[in-house]
Amino acid sequence: MDSQCPIQARTVSFTDISNACANKKKGNGLPSPAGCDVFLPLNEVDSLIQPERVRLTLTELRRVAESKMSDGEMSDLVEYIMNHAKKIFLILVITRTIHNIMDVKKRNFEDQHLPVYITGQQTDNQAIHLTDIQGPINSQGTGHSQGSNMLLEDFTWSDAEKDSFYEKQWVFLAPNFSEANFAYTFENYRPLPFLPAATPGGGAGHFGTVQRLKLHFAHYGNIPSLQEAINGSSDKGVDIAVKRLTQIGNETDVAKFYDKENSTLEVMRSLKKDHLIRAIATYKKGNDRYFLFPWAKGGNLQDMLEKDERKLDKDLINWIVCQIVGLSEGIAALHANNIRHGDIKPSNILCDGPDLGASNKSILLIADVGLAKKHEEYTRYRPKITTTRHGSITYEPPEVSPKKELGRLSRKYDVWSLGCVFLELIIWAVYGTNGIKTFHKELNKNATPQFWKDRKVHSGEKVHSIVKKRFKDLKKDLKNLPALAHLVEFIEEKLLKVSVDERPYSTAVYDKLKTIKQDIDNIPEDRFNAELTKLVPKRETPAPAESTNAGTNLATQYVRSPRSWCSWLLKTRPAHK
Known part of the structure; x- marks a missing residue:
């Protein structure tokens, strides 16, 4: 005989709903981080709304209110709630107005609404208006895809009940992100399905x-960009980077920038390129x-170049x-879609995979496309030379020389x-x-730490002598590895x-690099041999006393520097292929 007793169903209570909410105030009284508002996860809605529990809650209501609801009406109401009004039912429970549930069904009021x-300031029957806000923006970007304009003026609820x-409704309305939609518009009051990350991180530009x-696991669909993160995440969700654009004064047209970057990011997502x-x-x-x-667990390429002491072997090569x-394939794909990145540098290339310095299984990702140029518009501003020794200016080409006409x-x-x-990857x-x-x-000994410099006597530019020296050193050290050379x-x-x-x-760059890779793959000894092992001691030579850069914390991923934003926002110039 089974000694275990069956679990007895019970009513749905205010306490049940409260306990199921995410981001409640912690036991130490400290609030959740900014952006982590209280919400009821979608999986908890389904957990709370079980037919028998709904029936018991309505039975209790019938007893207390001495309602004459028949068993047939009870069954119809349970079915209505299960199919159309789960969230409305929970809102009525938590506002202690469950007695209004029959009125809800009578008016065909559903979760989709x-x-x-509340509209107007009527003294008596203040209206509850079901408005056309705020679901995923439609494909034309001119409206929203859910809601109605139904006005339930004859609801007999009290003003306090309506208020x-x-x-309370917002706690139940955290959105679900999906692969089918990309751009959304939300009300100020709507909570997002975000949780505090186990390892906090943040940065500001x-x-x-x-x-x-952390994005709650019940609030994203089958989004490919999250699949790898899902595999190594906890059961509560995956780590994400939430980038918020801010407006300062009247100098920054955030809306215009957002629209452009949104368009570029949507194209990038549709390309489905690994890098x-x-x-x-x-x-x-x-x-x-x-x-x-x-969230890129490995930080960015600048972090890697400065801190990663990975072993030099054939796997690294x-x-x-x-x-x-x-990376070359990724840029070629952008260019094929009439998009220029415009700010490629190590800090704008993320390392997706194991934490910094862990293995050769990570993937480098081209990111921070805020300067990406689409169609015929290109914007650029060139301020006075900055003292930042490792900023965008280092990787700019000679055609942006101040001596040249724009x-x-x-x-x-x-x-x-x-x-x-x-070149930096190979040097590393x-x-x-x-x-x-x-x-x-x-x-950095020069006033402009770039890979090129202006000629002093003759007009024009030339590759920096330090860069030439590194090429000479590499070709010498790799002379017995023809493919790498x-x-x-x-x-x-x-x-x-x-x-x-x-x-x-x-x-053409991508095509040539593919050919070089094939040559290396076909001749394994060209990837790594005894000659390259002789270089290991050089990797262990003490570093210069003065560091070239303080490094980039993981938290700075996706943060654009002031100079980059200015570059995007000012001085328009046309572009060509």
């Missing part, structure tokens, strides 16, 4: 902030604009080559920047973090070409 708001329903939070960041969603909430991204080919910029702008990043792989620090220390030569002779006309387009 939420949220409701309470309006105020002049025009935006980034916060590390392009895939945003989860974008949304407006009041006057603020937000972007949601998967293979990883480097794969990342170089993948003209049209080609997508080959990105090709130069890629060449700079690829062969000579380690100390090699990168030495390289930038020498580069070929990769270095290609970067030197094609990507870091001062003349824009002589620099190839990104599609």
